[in-house]
Amino acid sequence: MSDEVNPFESLQEQIDDAAAYLEYPTDVLERLKHPERVLETSLSVEMDDGSIEVFTAFRSQFNGDRGPYKGGIRYHPQVSRDEVKALSGWMVYKCAAVGIPYGGGKGGIRLDPRRYSASEIERITRSFAKELRPFIGVDKDIPAPDVNTGQREMNWIKDTYEKLENTTEPGVITGKAPESGGSAGRVEATGRSVMLTTREAFDYLGKDIDGATVAVQGYGNAGSVAAKLIDDLGANIVAASDSSGAIHNPDGFDARAAKDHKRETGSLAGFEGATEEFSNEDLLTMDVDLLVPAALENAIDRSIAQNVEADVIVEAANGPLTPRADDVLTDRDVAVFPDILANAGGVTVSYFEWVQNRQRFYWSEERVNDELETIITNAFETLVDTYERTDAPNFRTAMYVVAIERVVDAAEEGGIWP
Ligand code: NAD
Numbered sequence: 001m002s003d004e005v006n007p008f009e010s011l012q013e014q015i016d017d018a019a020a021y022l023e024y025p026t027d028v029l030e031r032l033k034h035p036e037r038v039l040e041t042s043l044s045v046e047m048d049d050g051s052i053e054v055f056t057a058f059r060s061q062f063n064g065d066r067g068p069y070k071g072g073i074r075y076h077p078q079v080s081r082d083e084v085k086a087l088s089g090w091m092v093y094k095c096a097a098v099g100i101p102y103g104g105g106k107g108g109i110r111l112d113p114r115r116y117s118a119s120e121i122e123r124i125t126r127s128f129a130k131e132l133r134p135f136i137g138v139d140k141d142i143p144a145p146d147v148n149t150g151q152r153e154m155n156w157i158k159d160t161y162e163k164l165e166n167t168t169e170p171g172v173i174t175g176k177a178p179e180s181g182g183s184a185g186r187v188e189a190t191g192r193s194v195m196l197t198t199r200e201a202f203d204y205l206g207k208d209i210d211g212a213t214v215a216v217q218g219y220g221n222a223g224s225v226a227a228k229l230i231d232d233l234g235a236n237i238v239a240a241s242d243s244s245g246a247i248h249n250p251d252g253f254d255a256r257a258a259k260d261h262k263r264e265t266g267s268l269a270g271f272e273g274a275t276e277e278f279s280n281e282d283l284l285t286m287d288v289d290l291l292v293p294a295a296l297e298n299a300i301d302r303s304i305a306q307n308v309e310a311d312v313i314v315e316a317a318n319g320p321l322t323p324r325a326d327d328v329l330t331d332r333d334v335a336v337f338p339d340i341l342a343n344a345g346g347v348t349v350s351y352f353e354w355v356q357n358r359q360r361f362y363w364s365e366e367r368v369n370d371e372l373e374t375i376i377t378n379a380f381e382t383l384v385d386t387y388e389r390t391d392a393p394n395f396r397t398a399m400y401v402v403a404i405e406r407v408v409d410a411a412e413e414g415g416i417w418p
Helices: 006-019 024-034 082-099 116-131 151-165 186-205 219-230 255-265 280-284 302-307 322-333 345-359 364-389 395-414
Strands: 037-046 053-064 069-076 104-110 141-145 215-216 237-244 246-249 276-278 292-295 312-314 335-337
Touching: 006 024, 006 082, 006 237, 006 395, 024 395, 037 082, 037 116, 037 186, 037 280, 053 069, 053 116, 053 141, 053 364, 069 082, 069 151, 069 255, 082 104, 082 345, 082 364, 104 335, 104 395, 116 151, 151 276, 186 219, 186 246, 186 292, 186 312, 186 345, 215 219, 215 280, 219 237, 219 255, 219 276, 237 255, 237 280, 237 364, 246 280, 255 335, 280 302, 292 322, 322 335, 335 395, 345 364
Parallel strands: 069 104, 069 141, 215 237, 215 292, 292 312, 312 335
Antiparallel strands: 037 053, 053 104, 237 246, 246 276
């Protein structure tokens, strides 16, 4: 899939790229390239057959200058210390890019969740929650869902935390089901910010979204909702993929029907609305107006980037381009709108959920979507102002300039202590 890029090194390189457009001494920036702390823990969990299995889990707290650490928990066989560190760093800059009052964190358990029963996943999740308990809290570190976790896991973590603390504190975690204190609009929030970024990007570039052709890599929470909402803008979804392969219909297909098919059958394979099956790499290099990578990091490396035919890329996944792919696409004038803006809807509505939990007052879905739209469109405006003001080579570097300035301002206001 990739040219073996370490995502933590990618993050550090992205900060260095932006540093060239900022006038900070190197020592100020050096502390923005490393996590403040990383918890690594081994979870011993009883399986359904009575045996014990040991799982490696992590939580990285990258930077707390702008507020409590915030970020998801991922269940995946590739979870590693460096991946979690990178993802926690991207959260810092994402929260700063859209101006919400959080630092960054991320966690994960190394496992393939498809190999375990629901009761085993519950025990694994509660075991992780017990280890996390001293480190998380409504004003300390607030986890959320990520790849292969959702409302179910968030509800278990909240419940474990509340029982151990003998309290009621729904704001300790976000992405919960509505009856456990979740927010309206949270499930669709990431896809919605991808759609809003796409809408603003096409407008800024003077391109018409109506009738534009779109390919979406990864048809999970982020990708399938983005596809559905971009479809609603009048665009034509012509290709999509998941881990089982890719589907294609040059005339476009109904993104909602594809989502329903995946929900019912577990994969996109066999979806009747698409006429051809083809490979994942074919999808990434298709001649489309918009490519939305919405699977995992490092999906597009240098060699794929050389063959990308899309005019615009809006990143739904975190870190889907390697730094070398970024260089190639910048040279080839492909407009890439970065993850730290495009997928920030998830953390933004998590922020709304946390605010609602603390107020014990819940908003309508309409209010959530309106407030999200204001935050993403304001952030987009700041991005293009900065892009034009700094002459940054691409939108990612410009977005990092905005985000780093905000983190450094907060750090300087607080001072370095001890
Ligand atoms: P998910 O598990 O719901 O979906 C992931 C999708 O990617 C699945 O359809 C899977 O089959 C597919 N996939 C995996 N490997 C693939 C490959 N090699 N080629 C094509 N498809 C592949 O996860 P998600 O929550 O949608 O997250 C996807 C990305 O979006 C991740 O990078 C995640 O960090 C990021 N993200 C998610 C949220 C959120 O709120 N869910 C928020 C911000 C960022």
